[in-house]
Amino acid sequence: MAKRKAPPAEAAPAPAKAARKEAGGKRRAPQDDEGPSTSGGGAVAAAHTVSGFKNKEKVLLLSSRGITYRFRHLMLDLGQLLPHGKKDAKLDTKSERGVINEVADMKGCTSVLYFEARKHKDLYLWVAKAPQGPSVKFHVTNVHTLEELKLSGNHLRGSRPVLSFDKNFDESPHLQLLKEMLTQVFAVPKRHHKSKPFFDHVTAFSVTDGRIWLRNYQVLPDPDKKRAAAGEGLTLVEVGPRACLQPIKMFAGSFGGPVIYENQEYVSPNTIRSMIKRQQQGKYVSKVQSRQDRKLHVAAHPLPRDELGDVFK
C-alpha cells in the first residue's frame, strides 16, 4: 500500500519541495516531464530516482442509493476496467460519508470511487485516497457506457492500460494533484492476479473547457509486424465508457476536511433547473404585467373625440 514512502527515498522529497516552491508552484520544469513524444526512456530515468516501489493500490467502488441504470452501468464498466477494484454494497446515507473510510479500511482499499446519485438525475463522483488522502468531488455528465453500439472497440478484460494525460494537467497545482490521484486509481498494478499481459488499450484524460474528459480506446496495431513495431499504421477504436467530469471541490481529508480547492465556474444542476423554471415563470408574469400596463395606459391616454365619429350610424 502506498501510504508511506520507503525510507531511502525520503531524502528526495525535501529538495524537491524546495525546488517546487522556487519554481513558483509548478510541479517540475518542462524538460523533466515524463512522457515526451520524441525521446526514449533513458534520459527520463536519469532525471528522478527510480525506487523499487511496487504499485499495490486497490480501489473501492460503491454507489449511493437511488442510482439509476445509466450510472450503475458506468460504475460496473469502470469496475471492468479496474481489475484491482472491489465492489461494495450501496451506501444508505448521503450525509454521513465518513463511513466510507471504514468500509475501505475493512476491505483493505487505498482508493475509493464513490458514485453519489441525487434526485435520480445527477451523478456526482468522489475520488478519494482512503485513510487520510485528499478527495475530489466531480459532477459527471455525458455518460456513455460499454453497451453503446457506436463504441465498437473491445479489449482484454484486465489488461494494463497506458494512461494518457493532457499537458494541461501540469499547468495548475490542483490539476497536478488530480493527475496523481487519477493515475493511482486507473493504473492497473503490474503483478495483479487478474491483470492480463499485453498492451491493448489507452485511457485518455484531457482538460477542456474546465472539465476532465475520460475516454478509453482500443489499440489496433498494423497487421504487419515490422510496421507495428515502428508504430506506424496504428489505429484506435473507442471502447468506452465515456464521461465528462467537472471538479466541484477538493478536500484535504477523505470525504471531509477543509476545502483546498473550489471551482468558481461550477453551477449546480439544481441552480440551472431553477433558473430555467424562473424563465418559464417570467413569461406568464410578464404577460400579466403587460396587460395591466395596457389598461393603465388606455386609462391615462383617452382617445380625442372624433368629429366625424357619428357620421355613419
Next chain:
Amino acid sequence: MAMQREQAARGAAAAAAAGSDGEEEEEGGSEQGGAAPAQRQAIYNVEVIHDKLEDISWSEEAAWEESLALTRAAPTAVANPENDLERELAFYNQALDAAQTAIARFEAAGLAWQRPADYYAEMVKSDEHMQKVKEQLLYEKQQIEASDMRKKEREAKKFSKQVAAERKKERAQDKKQAITSISKLRKQREKSGFAGELDVDAELERMEGGGRGGGGRGGRQQQHKPGERFAPRDKSAKREQRDSKFGFGGPKRNRKQNDASSAADGGAAAAEAAAGVAAGAAAGAVEGAAALAVVTAAIAAALVAAAVADVAAAGAAAAGAAAMEGAAQAVFAAAA
C-alpha cells in the same frame, strides 16, 4: 415584483455557491481578500495542495512500468469545445500519441506488447455484444448504399429517354454502315471478276482499316444483351409514331407534373427536356427548315393581326395562339 424575484434568485444562487453541500470550510486560502459574502473568492489553497501531493505521490518516483502514465508534450487545444467532431479528434490524437510513445518504449525495453492471434481470453465486451455491434454497422452500411442507389436511379430515369434516343441513332448508323460496306465489297469482287475465296470478315476489316469490329453483322440482326430472349428489332418510323401515341397507355398528357423529385431539382429537368427537344428539332430539321421559316412567319403575322384586334376579344386571340402552338408542335414532330 419581477425585479424582486430576480434579485432573490441571484442571492439564492450566491448563497448556494457559498454554502454548498454543507461541508466545512476554512478561509485559510492564499488568495483571499476581505470580500463580501455574495462575491466571495473561491478557495484555492496551493500550499496544502502541494503538501497533499507530496504525501500521496509515488507515480513520478516509481518506474514507468508501474503506472504506465504518459503526459503529452503539447497541450490538447480545442478551439470550440461545443464542436463534437473537433473535440473528439483532439482526444483521439492525444491518445494516439501516447500509444505510439508507449509502443516505442516497449520495443526499446524488449517487452512483448502485441497480443498473439491465438491468445484467447475474456474480453470486456462479450461475443454476443460484438455480434450486435457488427450487425448495426452492416445495417448502417446497407442504408447508405440503398439511399445512394435510389438517388442514382432517380438521376438515371431523367436521362433514360436521351440515352434511348442516342442508342437508336447509333444502331441506325451501324446498320447503314454495314450495308454500304457489303455493297462495296460486292462491287470490288465484281470488278476483279470473283477471283479467289471469299472471306467476308477479313475483306471488310481490310476495307475499314480495322476500324469497326462489327462489320460482320449486317442487316436487321442486332446484338442483344445476354439474358434477353428476343433481339430488339428496328422499328419503322410509322411504328414508332404509333407507339409514342398509343403504346403503354399513350403519352403522359394529363399526368401529375409536380411531384417530390421535380420540386427537388427546381425545374432543371424540365429545362433540359425542352433543350433536348429543341436540339433534336434543330439537328434533324434541315429539310423542314424552310417550312419552319414559313410557319414562323405565319405565326408572327397572326400575332400581329391578333394585336390589332380588340382588347375584349383577347379570349379569341388566346384560342388562336393555342391553335398556332399546336401547329408548331406538329411541325417539330414531323421534322424530328
